[in-house]
Amino acid sequence: xxGYWITARMAFLRLLRNPTTMLVQLGVPLILIPILGYSFxxxxxxxxxxxxxxxxxxxxxxxxxxxxxxxxxxxMTYVNEAYFTxxxxxxxxxxxxxxxxxxxxxxxxxxxxxxxxxALAGLATLVLGARFxxxxxxxxxxxxxxxFAQLLxxxxxxxxxxxxxxxxxxxxVAYGSCMLGGMIFPLPVDKPFFHFLTTxxxxxxxxxxxxxxxxxxxxxxxxxxxxxxxxxxxxxxGLLVFLFARRRLx
Amino acid sequence: xxxxxxxxxxxxxxxxxALDHVDLELQKGEILGLLGPNGAGKxxxxxxxxxxxxVDGGAIELFEQRQHTGAMGLRRRxxxxxxxxxxxxxxxxxxNLQFFAGLYxxxxxxxxDRIRDTLEFVGLTEHADKLTRKFSGGMKxxxxxxxxxxxxxxxxxxxxxxxxxxPQSRNHILSAVRALRDAGTTILxxxxxxxxxxAIADRIVIMDLGHVIAQGTVDxxxxxxxxxERVLLEVGDPSPRLMEDLRRVAGVKEVQAQGARLTIVSxxxxxxxxxxxxxxxxxxxxxxxxxxxxxxxDVFLALTGKSLRDGGEK
Numbered sequence: 001x002x003g004y005w006i007t008a009r010m011a012f013l014r015l016l017r018n019p020t021t022m023l024v025q026l027g028v029p030l031i032l033i034p035i036l037g038y039s040f041x042x043x044x045x046x047x048x049x050x051x052x053x054x055x056x057x058x059x060x061x062x063x064x065x066x067x068x069x070x071x072x073x074x075x076m077t078y079v080n081e082a083y084f085t086x087x088x089x090x091x092x093x094x095x096x097x098x099x100x101x102x103x104x105x106x107x108x109x110x111x112x113x114x115x116x117x118x119a120l121a122g123l124a125t126l127v128l129g130a131r132f133x134x135x136x137x138x139x140x141x142x143x144x145x146x147x148f149a150q151l152l153x154x155x156x157x158x159x160x161x162x163x164x165x166x167x168x169x170x171x172x173v174a175y176g177s178c179m180l181g182g183m184i185f186p187l188p189v190d191k192p193f194f195h196f197l198t199t200x201x202x203x204x205x206x207x208x209x210x211x212x213x214x215x216x217x218x219x220x221x222x223x224x225x226x227x228x229x230x231x232x233x234x235x236x237x238g239l240l241v242f243l244f245a246r247r248r249l250x
Numbered sequence: 251x252x253x254x255x256x257x258x259x260x261x262x263x264x265x266x267x268a269l270d271h272v273d274l275e276l277q278k279g280e281i282l283g284l285l286g287p288n289g290a291g292k293x294x295x296x297x298x299x300x301x302x303x304x305v306d307g308g309a310i311e312l313f314e315q316r317q318h319t320g321a322m323g324l325r326r327r328x329x330x331x332x333x334x335x336x337x338x339x340x341x342x343x344x345x346n347l348q349f350f351a352g353l354y355x356x357x358x359x360x361x362x363d364r365i366r367d368t369l370e371f372v373g374l375t376e377h378a379d380k381l382t383r384k385f386s387g388g389m390k391x392x393x394x395x396x397x398x399x400x401x402x403x404x405x406x407x408x409x410x411x412x413x414x415x416x417p418q419s420r421n422h423i424l425s426a427v428r429a430l431r432d433a434g435t436t437i438l439x440x441x442x443x444x445x446x447x448x449a450i451a452d453r454i455v456i457m458d459l460g461h462v463i464a465q466g467t468v469d470x471x472x473x474x475x476x477x478x479e480r481v482l483l484e485v486g487d488p489s490p491r492l493m494e495d496l497r498r499v500a501g502v503k504e505v506q507a508q509g510a511r512l513t514i515v516s517x518x519x520x521x522x523x524x525x526x527x528x529x530x531x532x533x534x535x536x537x538x539x540x541x542x543x544x545x546x547x548d549v550f551l552a553l554t555g556k557s558l559r560d561g562g563e564k
Contacts, residue, residue, distance in 0.1 A: 002352055002355065002357065003352065003353050003355075005352075006348065006349055006352030006353060007349070007352075007353070010338065010341060010345060010348070010349045013340070013341060013345065014338060014340045014341060017340045017381070018340060086334045086336065087334075087336045089297065089302055089330065089332050090330065090332045090334075090336040090397075091336075092302055093300065093302065093325055093328070093330040094325065094350075094353045094354070095322050095323070095325040095326045095353075095354060095355070096322075096353055096355075100353075101353070
C-alpha cells in the first residue's frame with residue numbers, strides 16, 4: 001500500500017506545482033465561463049431551451065464537464081515519462097510492479113482534477129451567481145467524470161504505448177462525448193434517438209443530465225441513475241486498464 | 251567473492267547484434283570500469299546484467315542466483331544510476347529521495363535517516379528542500395546518484411554518470427564512487443571517458459561493437475600493448491653528433507628532432523634512461539625531460555585501430 005500512497009502523494013505535489021495544469025484546468029475555464037455565459041444570455045429563446053436554468057449556470061456546467069473530460073492528459077504525461085520514455089529504465093528497476101506507480105499517479109490526477117472542478121463550481125457560484133442545487137451531486141459528477149477521464153487516458157496510453165496517438169484518441173473520445181451530448185452544437189432532441197443520446201448516451205450527457213436535474217430540483221432517482229451509469233462505465237474502463245496494465249507493463 | 255557474472259551472453263536487436271558472446275565477472279567490493287565508445291554495447295550489457303532486458307543466449311548470475319527479467323527480489327540489492335537524469339524537477343531533493351525510498355519499501359524512521367545520510371553523502375544537505383528544477387547540472391547528476399543509493403544497494407551500476415557536467419561536480423562524483431567502494435559497495439561503472447576509468451577502476455573491461463575486447467587492471471592492459479617507450483628531451487644543443495650518440499644507446503629504435511626537442515623511441519624494458527640523460531648532458535645539457543606512458547586511449551587504439559574519443563568511428 002505504501003507504494004501507491006507515496007506515488008499518489010508525489011504526483012499530487014507535482015500536479016499542484018505544475019503551472020500548466022493550473023492554467024489549463026483552472027485559469028482557462030474561469031475565463032471561458034463568464035465570456036460564454038454573457039455572450040449566450042442575449043440569444044432569443046435560450047431561457048425556454050434551458051427550462052429555468054440560468055445561462056451562466058448552464059455554461060458553468062458545460063465548461064466544467066468538458067474540462068473534467070480532458071483532465072486525463074497530465075496523468076498520461078507522467079505515466080508516459082515513467083514507463084515509455086526517458087525514465088523507463090530507472091522506474092523499471094524499482095522492486096514494484098509498474099501498475100503501483102500507474103494507479104498511484106491516477107489517484108493523484110483524480111484528486112487534483114476533482115479539486116479543480118470543485119473550485120470552479122464554487123467560484124462560479126460565488127462570483128457569477130451560478131446555481132448548482134446540490135454541491136454533493138456536483139462532487140459525485142466530478143468524481144465520476146474525472147475517474148472516467150483518467151482511466152480513458154491510461155487505457156489509451158497502455159493500448160498505443162505512444163503518447164501522440166494515445167492523446168489524440170483520448171481527445172477524440174472526450175470531444176465526441178461532449179459533441180454527442182449536445183454540448184458543442186444543438187442536436188435535434190425532438191427525435192428520440194438524439195434525445196436519448198443527449199440525456200444518457202455519453203459520459204458528458206450523463207453528467208449534464210445529473211447536474212441539470214440537481215439544479216432544477218429534479219428526481220433523485222434520475223440523478224442516481226445518471227451518476228450510477230457514469231461510475232459503472234468508469235468501472236468497466238478500470239477493469240480494462242487493470243487487464244492492460246498487467247499485460248503491457250509486465 | 252563473485253557478485254555478478256555474464257557467461258557467453260548474446261543479445262540481438264532486429265538485425266543487429268548488441269552483445270556478442272560477452273563474458274565478464276564482478277568481484278565483491280571492486281569498481282569495474284566498463285569502457286567503450288558510444289554504441290559499444292555497454293548500456294545493453296548493464297541492462298541485461300540487472301535484469302531489465304532479456305537475453306537471447308548465455309547465462310547471467312547476480313548474487314549467486316540466475317538473473318531473469320522478473321527477478322524483483324534481486325532489484326532491492328541493486329542501484330541503477332541511469333545515463334539520463336531521471337529526477338523529478340517539480341519535487342525537492344528530499345521529496346525525490348522520499349519517493350524512491352518509499353518504492354523500495356523503506357519506512358520511517360529508517361527512511362528519514364537514510365535520506366539525511368544520502369543527501370549528506372552527495373553534498374546536497376543545504377539544498378534538500380529546494381525544487382530541483384533550480385539545481386545546476388552537476389547537482390542534478392548528484393541527486394540522480396543519490397536516488398539510486400538511498401536503499402543502500404550492495405551493487406551500484408552507474409551508466410555514464412558524469413556526462414555533461416563541470417569538473418568540480420565530476421571530481422565530487424568520482425570521490426563519492428571511491429568512498430562507496432571503500433565502504434564495501436561493489437560498483438559497475440560505464441564510461442567512454444578513459445581518464446575516469448583509469449582514475450577509479452580496479453579492473454577494466456573494454457567493449458567495442460558488442461564484444462569484450464580486453465579486460466584486466468590498467469597496468470595489465472597497458473602491458474599488453476607496451477612494445478615501445480618514449481622519452482621526450484629538450485636539450486641545449488641538438489647537434490647531429492648528439493643524435494648519432496643517442497641512436498647508439500642500447501635499445502634505442504628511433505630519434506626524432508624538432509628544434510631543441512628530441513623524441514627518443516626505445517624498445518619496451520630497455521631501461522636506458524640514465525644513458526640517454528648522460529649523452530644529452532655532454533651536449534649542452536638537459537633543459538627538460540618527460541617519459542610518456544601509454545594510456546587506455548593507446549590500448550583502445552592498439553586493440554581496435556580506432557580512437558575512443560571520436561566515438562569509435564573508423
